[in-house]
Amino acid sequence: MPTRASALLATATVAALLAATAPASASDGRHGPKPNGQRVGYFTQWGADSSAKRVQETGQAAKLTVINYAFGNVSADGTCFQTNDAGQGDAHDDYQRAFSAAESVDGVADAPEQELKGHFNQLRKLKAKNPQLRTVISLGGWSWSRYFSDAAATDEARKKFVSSCIDLYLKGDVPVLAGSPEGGRGAAAGVFDGIDIDWEYPGGGGDAGNVVRPEDGRNFTLLMREFRRQLDALSGKKGKHYLLTAAVAANETVADRLELPELSRSVDWLNLMAYDLHGPWEGKGPTGHQANLYSDPADPDPRQRSADQAVTHYQERGLPAGQLVLGAPLYGHGWTGVAAGPRAGLFQSATAAASDRSYREVEALPGTVHVDRDHGASWKYDGTTFYSYDTAEVLTRKARYARWNGLGGVMVWSLDGDDARGSAIAALDRGLRRD
Template sequence: MKSKKNKARFGKRLAVALIMLLLIGILPAGAFAGSAPTAKSQAATSAASGKNVVAYYPSWATYDRNFQVMDIDASKITYLNYAFANVVNGEVTVGDTYADTDKFFPGDCWDAGCKRGNFNQLTKLKQKYPNLKTIISVGGWTWSGGFSDAALTDASRTKFADSAVRFIRTWGFDGVDIDWEYPVSGGLQNGRPEDKQNFTLLIQKLREKLDAAGQQDGKHYLLTIAAGASPSYLQNTEMGKVASYLDYVNIMTYDFHGGWEQRSNHNAPLYADPADPFPDKSTFNVSAAVDGFIRAGVPASKIVLGLPFYGRGWTGCNSAGNGQYQTCTGTPQGTWESGIFDFSDLEANYINKNGYTRYWNDVAKVPYLFNPSNGTFISYDDAESIGYKTSYLKSKGLAGAMIWDLSSDRNKTLLTKVYNDLQ
């Protein structure tokens, strides 16, 4: 007993001494920290300190949309995902050279070696908002064709992961977001059956390389994915295994319906509506998608819920039911492309304006617009439906919300709603 008491006294004295050294500044605050935080500990830390707001900024917003990086209110964002980098010859490369690295903005210099473009604007944004983390999103619908080859062998996966590390070090990003649309099948180019296992191995290799770089650089590099919300995505991936290497899984809980169908429906219904004639309505909704990922082994604390800041429309729709769940003849001209409407455009020109009346589906918990004179039906999210979704994600213990995309909400109406609900 005497020996144990002496050890206990020594332990207490040592602890007091170490605390005193920390307080007077002789030892750095991180002197007894372990290695760079793992994906698991990083997610737990963020979840404990509040919900995340993950927002995508697309490179093309700098063109006709004229929504620039400097227009972003980063005080309301945790992680800013820049879309997209490309996959060329198995490596992560700059997607749009002009927008990303060459475009001249006020204050930029023309001399050789000067940094310009959106990437430099992101650096300036982080200087203004030191808590902001920027993540490069790789792939997307258009540029996912190179993933299957990149994930095929250990050598190709190593090549891809090494290029990702070089990319974020070169351009000052805090992590990588993989937006492979989609392993095995889907997207613009079908993959291979073995993508299911190779996707896991690719993410594992990325985690390994990012952690090694983080050890050298004294920081934790984030690794996330944008995941499809349909049951087929879960069938074609090993999400329980994949999630173990990730900080967060951003589920794209939108685009459940759109102009590729001949019947009007909702872009992002929170719950299934029994009145919906769509045969897969029980799985094509936000709640079912989240439950599917949790059943697949993804911890709720790593799931980030996707929120669309845009609407989808049909035209030539039957007027029965105020255009909801009706056969239609096509898609109307949207804000920038056919059938897709920015929320700020809907605010200014459509919601209870110009012949469009707002209605509410109290089962699916989403609004919609209908104009009987031209048969145009538009499904979208607004502050009311966003409120139901933020309440839902909090009740499920999810990590936060993901926004696609910032350029669609110029008045910051929806961003402010998300931030206020989750801060």
Template sequence: MLSRSMVLAVIAGIASLGAPPSPALVQPARRLIVGYLFAGNAVAEISDVDAARLTHINYAFANLRDGEVVEGFASDGENFRRLRELRQRHPQLRVLVAVGGWTWSGGFSDAALTVASRDRLVRSAVAFVQRHDLDGLDIDWEYPGLPGNGNTNRPEDKANFTAMMAALRAGLDDLGRRTGRTYLLTFAAGAFPRFIEHTELAQVAASIDWVNLMTYDFRVAAVDPIAGHHANLFDHPDDDKHRSGDAAVREFLAAGVPAAKLVLGVPFYGRGWMDVRAERNGLYQPGVPLTDAKGLTYARLAADLVGRDGYERHWDSTAQQPYLWNASRRIFIAYDDPESVRRKAQYVVERGLAGVMYWQHGSDRTGTLLQALHEYLQQGSTHR
């Protein structure tokens, strides 16, 4: 017979099995690493895609024309063929098509408007997936109920987005029953409160596999006269916008999206300002858009700017984000680097999120940032 002390020890041991681990003891788990690939009118450079470190590729973009999902570029057919070959060499990889984006979201409100228009959209989307032998759809409507890039929008978009995603889920599931495969449905989400206000996230979450949360572009020099982080993980007290990746995650959780369906976004590019006031090395100081800001890919930053020609790297321990400051030229550049990317990967694991996505492959063909993500998140995926 067990003594009382032995019984208590056994009970304590059983209880400890069900207790959540201390955050300090949480080990990196297998998570999603979703890379967007944008080739435009060009044939995609697939040879430098490190597919072994990816779980999913979202090919950007398919267009939405006359209520139907259609190819956006003449090179799409060849690019999908190359991606299928890449998938054959890397069986863990899944290839999806992203539909819409900032430029091509103008037709979503009309396509989602009625049962008939949604049915037409779904039939075309399913046919697109079949035509190119894809693994699913990533819907990038920017944004329901909001003008975005001067798009048609309606108050009804809120409910219609929910209905559209449910219809797409049903269409992909029906295709799966016919082909014996499982197809993914995801969407890209604006990481700001008004996106949440104009959507029914808890209902939409029931139809999707995960949300690609666009936790970047919190500041864009063209419209923001204050230089500052554009993809910071945590809030900075001097940021009048009070936007951060962590804030967006908490808002989406509160809106009903499960942590296991949230994917944190990482930009592989920077945002820049010039003529910036020199106080605090330019951080959250007035400035104007940097004239060559379109070239601020991470590959260019790492090769030509960081630690060179007066550009000094600084680390903001509050926001958990680096930035570049050139004191003589008064140039401020917000960006991500391996340290901040690893910190974001750690955050994903600590918070039990689904994984990380990034925009986009062509901005870092060296693979440095992807390698940093993979080193922490490890390879493979627990998602189908």
């Protein structure tokens, strides 16, 4: 996922692969329509426009099946925890902050004596209005993956970590912290329907300072197996099925560390982060697509990365198509000082990176929108500033790709990037629904 910092600036049964579910080429129409899939949206706790009421009023909630709440942190001692220490957690927004009637999903203000307030309580209200919707706590992310390797390193550590996360988020035993009355045993029970692991990344390649071990890939498999064991024990024979998912990189090196056939036995699906293929870390350019569906032979990067390339790789390494959910960004990466060149700024040098902007912000910028239908990509260019982002047309195309290729569905980072009409989620919905 994008870093918390960039988000503040704007912002996964061993089965043989079936030929009928192999990804289609750009012009291939050989696959028949598939049933509607998962529609997963990440909800950022810190986003300026992150509110359950907004998810309801934009129409997003009615079109989603899962909301992933980002993020829960992993402590140095290998447990899930809540705190109000800066950079470590924000229990205040999670479950302590009182929402007024005007802010609340159902128009009812939080009472002073409530055990649960904050986003957690609002998500519970959102589910009450949308029976198809499940909410999942996402653990880690770019900034909070530091101690995953420790938490997964031994059988004892895995059992301890998983148990702590289930107690905190599924049993709802959120702590009563100093100076605030909220929390208590079972106070947040029923808010979350599962757990999403966003370990960035097993074996390295994530944020500076992350603990890394050569055996992280194997330990990730064992960690997810332990999650599945304890989640199933929590369910019992006749209880609800708790979701277990993970976010995974659209990066072959990282993917090859994962034991995908074994992993598929434990997870419901993996959310493929098929974005950030190019971005501001390439500040002088060349500009490029950050989330193109198909590889562009004109891309000067010899890897010529694409979502389709990543989907193919995961399937070739043993993940069934139905357990792969295709991610799309609701934000744009930009560059300034970009000459037009032959393709309206595409693959041109730049003087500097531009600040990341949300989908709705890029849509509102001056400039001309360009859509490359051959490669499933789009951008906006005003003569000097270039933003790579997914338009509604491209989002619909990606959802249709997921449906026609038998993938598990689509995912977005993140819901607060959409506009007031929920146009981006509506575009994905159209692609999953249409024949």
